[in-house]
Amino acid sequence: MSIVPISPLEYGRLRDAIRERFGIYFDDGKQFLLQSRLQSRLPKVRATTFEEYAQYLQASPDREREWDELACVLSNNETYFFRERAQLDVLASEVLDEALKSGGRLRVWSSACSTGEEPYTISMMLAETHRISPASLTINATDLSPRALEKAKTAFYRELSFRATPVEMVQRYFRPFEGGFFINDEIKRLVSFSRINLLDAAAVAAMGVHDAIFCRNVLIYFDKPTQKRVVEAFAKALRPGGYLFLGHAESIMRITDLYEPVVTPKAIYYRRK
Ligand SMILES: C[S@@+](CC[C@H](N)C(=O)[O-])C[C@H]1O[C@@H](n2cnc3c(N)ncnc32)[C@H](O)[C@@H]1O
Numbered sequence: 001m002s003i004v005p006i007s008p009l010e011y012g013r014l015r016d017a018i019r020e021r022f023g024i025y026f027d028d029g030k031q032f033l034l035q036s037r038l039q040s041r042l043p044k045v046r047a048t049t050f051e052e053y054a055q056y057l058q059a060s061p062d063r064e065r066e067w068d069e070l071a072c073v074l075s076n077n078e079t080y081f082f083r084e085r086a087q088l089d090v091l092a093s094e095v096l097d098e099a100l101k102s103g104g105r106l107r108v109w110s111s112a113c114s115t116g117e118e119p120y121t122i123s124m125m126l127a128e129t130h131r132i133s134p135a136s137l138t139i140n141a142t143d144l145s146p147r148a149l150e151k152a153k154t155a156f157y158r159e160l161s162f163r164a165t166p167v168e169m170v171q172r173y174f175r176p177f178e179g180g181f182f183i184n185d186e187i188k189r190l191v192s193f194s195r196i197n198l199l200d201a202a203a204v205a206a207m208g209v210h211d212a213i214f215c216r217n218v219l220i221y222f223d224k225p226t227q228k229r230v231v232e233a234f235a236k237a238l239r240p241g242g243y244l245f246l247g248h249a250e251s252i253m254r255i256t257d258l259y260e261p262v263v264t265p266k267a268i269y270y271r272r273k
Contacts, residue, residue, distance in 0.1 A: 017058070038053065087214075091122065141194075228256055244272065
Protein backbone atom coordinates (compact mmCIF):
# COMPACT_ATOMS: atom_id res chain seq x y z
CA MET A 1 0.00 0.00 0.00
CA SER A 2 1.46 3.40 -0.94
CA ILE A 3 1.75 6.03 1.77
CA VAL A 4 -0.65 8.94 1.31
CA PRO A 5 1.22 12.24 1.95
CA ILE A 6 -0.15 14.67 4.54
CA SER A 7 0.33 18.44 4.10
CA PRO A 8 0.89 20.78 7.08
CA LEU A 9 -2.60 22.19 6.46
CA GLU A 10 -4.25 18.75 6.49
CA TYR A 11 -2.26 17.78 9.59
CA GLY A 12 -3.35 20.96 11.41
CA ARG A 13 -6.98 20.46 10.51
CA LEU A 14 -7.10 16.80 11.58
CA ARG A 15 -5.19 17.21 14.82
CA ASP A 16 -7.39 20.18 15.85
CA ALA A 17 -10.55 18.16 15.17
CA ILE A 18 -9.15 15.22 17.18
CA ARG A 19 -8.10 17.42 20.09
CA GLU A 20 -11.53 19.03 20.18
CA ARG A 21 -13.35 15.70 20.12
CA PHE A 22 -11.15 13.44 22.31
CA GLY A 23 -8.58 15.72 23.95
CA ILE A 24 -5.75 13.61 22.49
CA TYR A 25 -3.12 16.09 21.31
CA PHE A 26 -0.58 15.52 18.56
CA ASP A 27 2.09 18.23 18.74
CA ASP A 28 4.25 19.46 15.87
CA GLY A 29 6.63 16.52 16.11
CA LYS A 30 3.89 13.86 15.88
CA GLN A 31 2.88 14.31 12.27
CA PHE A 32 4.28 10.95 11.17
CA LEU A 33 2.58 9.16 14.08
CA LEU A 34 -0.83 10.60 13.23
CA GLN A 35 -0.31 9.93 9.54
CA SER A 36 0.53 6.27 10.13
CA ARG A 37 -2.36 5.75 12.55
CA LEU A 38 -4.91 7.24 10.14
CA GLN A 39 -3.46 5.78 6.95
CA SER A 40 -5.49 2.57 7.06
CA ARG A 41 -8.75 4.49 7.63
CA LEU A 42 -8.66 6.39 4.32
CA PRO A 43 -9.65 3.51 2.00
CA LYS A 44 -12.35 2.43 4.49
CA VAL A 45 -14.25 5.65 3.78
CA ARG A 46 -13.09 5.88 0.16
CA ALA A 47 -10.92 8.94 0.79
CA THR A 48 -7.84 9.32 -1.38
CA THR A 49 -6.34 12.30 0.46
CA PHE A 50 -6.25 13.44 4.09
CA GLU A 51 -8.24 16.49 2.99
CA GLU A 52 -11.08 14.21 1.85
CA TYR A 53 -10.81 12.24 5.06
CA ALA A 54 -11.05 15.42 7.17
CA GLN A 55 -14.13 16.42 5.18
CA TYR A 56 -15.68 13.00 5.79
CA LEU A 57 -15.17 13.39 9.55
CA GLN A 58 -16.80 16.79 9.46
CA ALA A 59 -19.73 16.28 7.11
CA SER A 60 -20.52 12.66 6.23
CA PRO A 61 -23.86 11.30 7.52
CA ASP A 62 -21.81 8.28 8.76
CA ARG A 63 -19.19 10.40 10.52
CA GLU A 64 -20.07 9.24 14.05
CA ARG A 65 -19.23 5.66 13.12
CA GLU A 66 -15.87 6.80 11.80
CA TRP A 67 -15.19 8.81 14.97
CA ASP A 68 -15.83 5.59 16.94
CA GLU A 69 -13.22 3.85 14.79
CA LEU A 70 -10.83 6.72 15.44
CA ALA A 71 -11.37 6.40 19.17
CA CYS A 72 -9.95 2.88 18.87
CA VAL A 73 -7.16 3.68 16.42
CA LEU A 74 -5.85 6.76 18.23
CA SER A 75 -5.78 5.59 21.80
CA ASN A 76 -2.87 3.86 23.43
CA ASN A 77 -4.46 1.02 25.40
CA GLU A 78 -1.32 -0.12 27.22
CA THR A 79 -2.23 -1.40 30.69
CA TYR A 80 -1.71 -4.36 33.05
CA PHE A 81 -2.97 -5.78 36.33
CA PHE A 82 -1.52 -4.30 39.56
CA ARG A 83 0.01 -1.34 37.72
CA GLU A 84 1.36 1.35 40.09
CA ARG A 85 0.43 -0.82 43.02
CA ALA A 86 1.15 1.68 45.83
CA GLN A 87 -1.90 3.78 44.89
CA LEU A 88 -4.06 0.67 44.94
CA ASP A 89 -2.80 -0.05 48.46
CA VAL A 90 -4.01 3.42 49.49
CA LEU A 91 -7.44 2.52 48.12
CA ALA A 92 -7.60 -0.81 49.95
CA SER A 93 -6.53 0.77 53.26
CA GLU A 94 -7.11 4.50 53.77
CA VAL A 95 -9.98 5.05 51.32
CA LEU A 96 -11.76 1.88 52.42
CA ASP A 97 -11.29 2.75 56.14
CA GLU A 98 -12.93 6.14 55.58
CA ALA A 99 -15.82 4.65 53.63
CA LEU A 100 -16.48 2.04 56.32
CA LYS A 101 -16.49 4.75 59.02
CA SER A 102 -18.93 6.96 57.14
CA GLY A 103 -21.88 4.86 56.02
CA GLY A 104 -20.14 1.73 54.78
CA ARG A 105 -20.47 2.28 51.01
CA LEU A 106 -17.44 2.59 48.72
CA ARG A 107 -17.79 4.05 45.21
CA VAL A 108 -14.79 3.88 42.88
CA TRP A 109 -14.46 4.96 39.24
CA SER A 110 -11.73 3.77 36.87
CA SER A 111 -12.24 6.51 34.28
CA ALA A 112 -9.86 5.46 31.47
CA CYS A 113 -10.00 1.73 32.11
CA SER A 114 -8.78 0.57 28.69
CA THR A 115 -9.13 -3.23 28.48
CA GLY A 116 -10.21 -3.63 32.10
CA GLU A 117 -7.07 -4.62 34.01
CA GLU A 118 -7.27 -1.56 36.30
CA PRO A 119 -10.89 -1.93 37.50
CA TYR A 120 -10.49 -5.72 37.87
CA THR A 121 -7.37 -5.12 39.97
CA ILE A 122 -9.41 -2.76 42.16
CA SER A 123 -12.06 -5.45 42.41
CA MET A 124 -9.50 -8.12 43.40
CA MET A 125 -7.76 -5.91 45.95
CA LEU A 126 -11.00 -5.02 47.68
CA ALA A 127 -12.14 -8.66 47.64
CA GLU A 128 -8.83 -9.58 49.28
CA THR A 129 -9.56 -7.34 52.27
CA HIS A 130 -12.76 -9.28 53.16
CA ARG A 131 -13.95 -6.00 54.68
CA ILE A 132 -16.67 -4.88 52.29
CA SER A 133 -19.59 -6.79 50.77
CA PRO A 134 -20.36 -6.66 47.04
CA ALA A 135 -23.66 -4.94 47.88
CA SER A 136 -21.80 -2.02 49.46
CA LEU A 137 -19.34 -1.60 46.62
CA THR A 138 -19.67 0.24 43.30
CA ILE A 139 -16.85 -0.03 40.76
CA ASN A 140 -17.57 1.95 37.60
CA ALA A 141 -15.22 1.55 34.66
CA THR A 142 -15.31 3.69 31.53
CA ASP A 143 -13.23 4.36 28.44
CA LEU A 144 -13.44 6.13 25.11
CA SER A 145 -12.56 3.12 22.95
CA PRO A 146 -15.44 0.73 22.12
CA ARG A 147 -12.98 -2.06 21.24
CA ALA A 148 -11.08 -1.75 24.51
CA LEU A 149 -14.39 -1.93 26.39
CA GLU A 150 -15.47 -5.04 24.46
CA LYS A 151 -12.24 -6.74 25.50
CA ALA A 152 -12.73 -5.61 29.09
CA LYS A 153 -16.20 -7.16 29.19
CA THR A 154 -14.89 -10.42 27.73
CA ALA A 155 -12.35 -10.48 30.58
CA PHE A 156 -9.91 -12.82 28.85
CA TYR A 157 -6.21 -11.97 29.26
CA ARG A 158 -2.83 -13.19 28.09
CA GLU A 159 0.65 -13.14 29.58
CA LEU A 160 1.54 -9.46 29.10
CA SER A 161 -1.37 -8.33 31.27
CA PHE A 162 0.09 -10.33 34.18
CA ARG A 163 3.59 -8.83 34.23
CA ALA A 164 3.08 -7.37 37.74
CA THR A 165 0.56 -9.87 39.11
CA PRO A 166 1.45 -11.97 42.16
CA VAL A 167 1.14 -15.69 41.32
CA GLU A 168 -1.28 -16.34 44.15
CA MET A 169 -3.67 -13.72 42.73
CA VAL A 170 -3.67 -15.51 39.38
CA GLN A 171 -4.39 -18.79 41.16
CA ARG A 172 -7.17 -17.29 43.25
CA TYR A 173 -9.01 -15.10 40.78
CA PHE A 174 -8.46 -16.53 37.26
CA ARG A 175 -9.17 -19.74 35.39
CA PRO A 176 -6.87 -20.90 32.58
CA PHE A 177 -8.25 -21.23 29.07
CA GLU A 178 -6.39 -21.87 25.80
CA GLY A 179 -3.14 -20.06 26.55
CA GLY A 180 -4.70 -17.28 28.59
CA PHE A 181 -6.96 -16.71 31.55
CA PHE A 182 -10.56 -15.68 32.21
CA ILE A 183 -11.21 -13.66 35.33
CA ASN A 184 -13.57 -15.29 37.84
CA ASP A 185 -17.21 -14.24 37.83
CA GLU A 186 -17.17 -13.01 41.45
CA ILE A 187 -14.55 -10.38 40.48
CA LYS A 188 -16.07 -9.61 37.09
CA ARG A 189 -19.53 -9.06 38.53
CA LEU A 190 -18.31 -6.20 40.72
CA VAL A 191 -17.37 -3.98 37.76
CA SER A 192 -19.86 -2.03 35.57
CA PHE A 193 -18.53 -0.89 32.20
CA SER A 194 -19.77 1.97 30.04
CA ARG A 195 -18.42 4.32 27.41
CA ILE A 196 -17.56 7.88 28.42
CA ASN A 197 -15.53 10.59 26.74
CA LEU A 198 -13.78 12.44 29.58
CA LEU A 199 -14.26 15.71 27.69
CA ASP A 200 -18.01 15.35 28.11
CA ALA A 201 -18.49 17.22 31.41
CA ALA A 202 -22.23 16.44 31.55
CA ALA A 203 -21.55 12.69 31.20
CA VAL A 204 -18.85 12.90 33.88
CA ALA A 205 -21.21 14.65 36.31
CA ALA A 206 -23.94 12.09 35.50
CA MET A 207 -21.67 9.29 36.78
CA GLY A 208 -22.67 10.35 40.31
CA VAL A 209 -20.45 10.96 43.31
CA HIS A 210 -17.47 8.71 44.09
CA ASP A 211 -15.02 8.25 46.95
CA ALA A 212 -12.13 7.74 44.52
CA ILE A 213 -11.45 8.28 40.84
CA PHE A 214 -8.59 6.63 38.98
CA CYS A 215 -7.52 8.58 35.88
CA ARG A 216 -4.13 7.08 35.22
CA ASN A 217 -1.94 7.37 32.15
CA VAL A 218 -4.38 9.32 30.02
CA LEU A 219 -3.80 12.99 30.92
CA ILE A 220 -0.33 12.71 29.35
CA TYR A 221 -2.04 12.57 25.95
CA PHE A 222 -3.90 15.85 26.60
CA ASP A 223 -2.64 19.44 26.51
CA LYS A 224 -2.75 21.52 29.72
CA PRO A 225 -6.10 23.31 29.10
CA THR A 226 -7.73 19.92 28.43
CA GLN A 227 -6.14 18.38 31.55
CA LYS A 228 -7.59 21.24 33.58
CA ARG A 229 -11.01 20.81 32.02
CA VAL A 230 -11.06 17.07 32.79
CA VAL A 231 -9.85 17.21 36.39
CA GLU A 232 -12.18 20.12 37.18
CA ALA A 233 -15.11 18.10 35.79
CA PHE A 234 -14.05 15.24 38.10
CA ALA A 235 -14.61 17.54 41.09
CA LYS A 236 -18.34 17.12 40.44
CA ALA A 237 -18.02 13.33 40.53
CA LEU A 238 -16.03 13.22 43.80
CA ARG A 239 -17.20 13.80 47.35
CA PRO A 240 -15.37 16.53 49.31
CA GLY A 241 -12.15 14.86 50.49
CA GLY A 242 -12.51 12.27 47.70
CA TYR A 243 -9.37 10.81 46.16
CA LEU A 244 -8.00 11.35 42.66
CA PHE A 245 -5.27 8.97 41.47
CA LEU A 246 -3.22 9.95 38.41
CA GLY A 247 -0.34 8.17 36.66
CA HIS A 248 3.30 8.57 37.80
CA ALA A 249 4.12 10.93 34.94
CA GLU A 250 1.06 13.11 35.50
CA SER A 251 0.75 16.12 37.80
CA ILE A 252 -1.98 18.73 38.22
CA MET A 253 -0.18 20.80 40.86
CA ARG A 254 0.09 23.88 38.67
CA ILE A 255 -3.12 23.24 36.76
CA THR A 256 -5.95 23.56 39.27
CA ASP A 257 -6.43 24.45 42.93
CA LEU A 258 -9.50 22.25 43.44
CA TYR A 259 -7.30 19.45 44.84
CA GLU A 260 -4.77 19.07 47.63
CA PRO A 261 -1.74 16.95 46.68
CA VAL A 262 -0.76 14.20 49.12
CA VAL A 263 2.82 12.98 48.85
CA THR A 264 3.81 9.85 50.78
CA PRO A 265 7.07 7.90 50.41
CA LYS A 266 5.31 5.39 48.15
CA ALA A 267 2.43 7.14 46.42
CA ILE A 268 1.29 10.54 45.21
CA TYR A 269 -2.40 11.32 44.92
CA TYR A 270 -4.84 14.22 45.28
CA ARG A 271 -7.80 14.96 47.52
CA ARG A 272 -10.72 17.10 46.48
CA LYS A 273 -10.91 20.24 48.65
C1 LIG B 1 -2.75 3.97 28.46
S1 LIG B 1 -4.44 3.59 28.75
C2 LIG B 1 -4.50 3.68 30.53
C3 LIG B 1 -5.19 2.48 31.16
C4 LIG B 1 -5.17 2.44 32.68
N1 LIG B 1 -5.79 3.60 33.26
C5 LIG B 1 -3.77 2.29 33.19
O1 LIG B 1 -3.20 3.22 33.77
O2 LIG B 1 -3.19 1.20 33.05
C6 LIG B 1 -5.21 5.13 28.24
C7 LIG B 1 -6.70 4.99 27.96
O3 LIG B 1 -7.28 6.30 27.90
C8 LIG B 1 -8.37 6.24 27.00
N2 LIG B 1 -8.73 7.59 26.57
C9 LIG B 1 -8.06 8.44 25.75
N3 LIG B 1 -8.75 9.58 25.57
C10 LIG B 1 -9.88 9.46 26.31
C11 LIG B 1 -11.02 10.29 26.52
N4 LIG B 1 -11.13 11.50 25.93
N5 LIG B 1 -12.01 9.84 27.31
C12 LIG B 1 -11.92 8.61 27.91
N6 LIG B 1 -10.87 7.78 27.75
C13 LIG B 1 -9.87 8.20 26.95
C14 LIG B 1 -7.86 5.37 25.87
O4 LIG B 1 -8.90 4.81 25.11
C15 LIG B 1 -7.02 4.33 26.63
O5 LIG B 1 -7.75 3.14 26.84
